[in-house]
Amino acid sequence: MAGEKSYELPEKMKEEFDRTFPAVRGQYPRIVMTMVPLDTEEDYVLPGVSGVLVKYEVQFEKRPEWQVKDQKYVVEGHVKEEEDTLYVSLDSICVN
Secondary structure, eight states, rough: OOOOOOOOEEEEHHHHHHHOOOOTTTTTOOOEEEESSSSSEEEEEEEOOOEEEEEEEESSSSSSEEEEEEEEEEEEEEEEEETEEEEEEEEEOOOO
């Protein structure tokens, strides 16, 4: 089934986000899963390949950023899979 599904963080993760990134409290990301079938006639991608491509990503409505003195910071998110488990990491990055 092709398409995109979006998931909110659970309340416990929202609380942890607010403690970790107090300058951008409440600007929670969503986890987005995009599915692309590889073997339908209109979406045929690779000859002889069948299945579904699944992509996970962390999206923010507005990029959370803040400044401390002359240093500007943003929050970036990543999704990785290990042994059939998805892990979401959120990191603050200095962009100057």
